[in-house]
Amino acid sequence: MSNSTLIQLTKFATKSLYYEVALSPKPGLVDRFDNGAHKDMDFFMFIDSIESLAPHFYEYARLGFTHNDDLASLFSKLREEGIKAEHDMLEATYQVNTHKGANFSFAVLLGATGLYLQNHSLPFSFQDTTNILSLVAQMTHHLVEQDFSHITEKNKLSHGEKLYIKAGTLGVRGEATQGYPALSSLLLPFFRKRAEQESTEMLLLRGLILLISQIEDSNLLHRGGANGWQQVKQRGVGIHQNKLNELEFKQNLTTFNQELIEKNLSPGGAADLLSLGIYFSFLEKLI
Template structure:
């Protein structure tokens, strides 16, 4: 009988948690402009079943991301070169599962970083055992610090020769035109919106909301703050201002504590669909928030 190492057991637990978080985000309903269990939002090429197939295809790769952080001998900053090929392979597996549709390219990057950082932290702290320990806020802060170490200099490196390129990706165009660093910039800064907005909300919330309502509240917190390149690519910089304003108005009105919260979200969803807007960057960070919230026993 095969005896699994503690690292392998922890890697499997982390990859399952990541999968659960991604599926939870996808199934959360209603979400403005995003794919959920009711409709496809502003996306004409995918539905909830596309997301399920995609999420399931990522589990093995996420396991490798954690193991790379936990067992690789390289420094923190050298770890990115180790996990990037894994991410590229995961993207290929995602496209095979979705028949060429990009459902989770952003989350492969962000969740992969989070799991690699978690593995590295456990290695550095010499945490032993075959069960994932509950984290406290200081532990989570150390995870963000590891992520910053892994991604140090990432934006400047990735965009170093951007002026010499003839064909630019959407992310490169946004960086050139608006200075948007996108998800690379969020990672290099240690995901400040999670650290400074979302996790403090989850730790100190007093209102009685259901699991679903709490996650929707987090989604709107993220929509209010995230520099969401998905929105700008679809509708321009003015659309980002519009989405942030709508999220701010919803939260100022009481968020999910409003009696008509679901009705307001549905109206917003119809407007986002009409304007072809999808806050995908906020959705990706919601998945990370679910993982961290569960690790801290907050949700």
């Protein structure tokens, strides 16, 4: 793989974050029209955040591509770079968490993609994507144990750590250790089936609602508890199953957005997973 392929991977990852935030209307999330249920961030802050992460995305891919040791040591290198990235992101956003989950996931996915491209080439087939996700599962199999075994001794806990103590919720770490089943079994099969029939905008909006209707979103859990999460999920199921045309679908999203603003709920986990799905859609040339 040449430097131009590393640049291409970086572009795919940054573009996927731009696509996600530009997509409108979205329920509870920041988009071009409004800030959803977020009072501390807006569309322009997401642009600043994405630009602060881009050089680190290149580094994640490079670390994978130049790695010649075991997967555990690749994960350590990616996390070290990930901490620097998170720091730069927080500096760019005046300490607002715009892309913490997405940064973590892109670290492991770009690292795994770089490693895989030592012996393979673009574009990807369905099987290449499956192989990358399996590498991520192997790379992170120790993550839950490593991150959660000593949390009761910590003074300041993150939302994810609090949810783990309260209910055993694994959040983004659970997705990673299982090789992102929300992508392999849910979003990507949907994209592969529907990509040719839908505009990019409709495909991605429908994909977001599909995710909301099924995943365990730790952002909804920490803001709304199990009840809030279940209510949003059921609303997602209703919209997903209604076979709505484009206009009806967008009208439903606008109403859903108003409801989530009133309840102060935001499906940030689903938004992150959508970005990751967009990244693989570029690699597989689906969009």
